[in-house]
Amino acid sequence: MFKKILLLALTLVTITLPLEAAEQKLELDLEATAVTFTLGSTMHTVDGIMHLSEGTVVFDLESGEASGRMVFDAPMTETGNEKRDKKMHKKVLESAVFPEIIFTPELIEGTLAENDSNELTLRGMVSIHGSEHPITLKAKVERTGQKISATSSLTIPFVEWGMHDPSVFVFRTDKSVEVSLQIHGILND
Numbered sequence: 001m002f003k004k005i006l007l008l009a010l011t012l013v014t015i016t017l018p019l020e021a022a023e024q025k026l027e028l029d030l031e032a033t034a035v036t037f038t039l040g041s042t043m044h045t046v047d048g049i050m051h052l053s054e055g056t057v058v059f060d061l062e063s064g065e066a067s068g069r070m071v072f073d074a075p076m077t078e079t080g081n082e083k084r085d086k087k088m089h090k091k092v093l094e095s096a097v098f099p100e101i102i103f104t105p106e107l108i109e110g111t112l113a114e115n116d117s118n119e120l121t122l123r124g125m126v127s128i129h130g131s132e133h134p135i136t137l138k139a140k141v142e143r144t145g146q147k148i149s150a151t152s153s154l155t156i157p158f159v160e161w162g163m164h165d166p167s168v169f170v171f172r173t174d175k176s177v178e179v180s181l182q183i184h185g186i187l188n189d
Helices: 002-016 082-092
Strands: 024-028 034-040 045-050 052-060 065-073 100-110 116-128 131-144 147-156 177-188
Touching: 024 065, 052 100, 065 116, 116 147, 131 177
Parallel strands: none
Antiparallel strands: 024 052, 024 177, 034 045, 034 177, 052 065, 065 100, 100 116, 116 131, 131 147, 147 177
């Protein structure tokens, strides 16, 4: 009888112990991932693209912990207009001095069911133009097997964050830039 009680007690303790953390790693596809931006101005809207040079997100949906890095190559940011791009790199991004824009994830919330649409929230810090700022990315995520596709957008108040306002005379630009992300990658359990 004592053995049965001991076995039952051990079984109950085992069942109630927390499960091992389910850490997962998302390796971003640098070629397929697209980060675009839009800046409104008096005469027209400026559209551009940023290039991802590194991208890994490690996360545990159970604990909410996240880490990794998404690194964007600031000198490769472009709008399709060489003169405007030179001004953007020299006066706004100062990409010769600050060549990388880095997002470091810290917290994650949501679900990631296979073969389903999911919503995730990723919080972290973006290092841009020599300072760090907290950001939140709310993403719509599709998972098919180990393939991940996600879309998200956010507003970057670049002037408030210490970057030069490119407005000149009556040609005014918005003080914030709209950024859209289309992320593709492979999930490794």
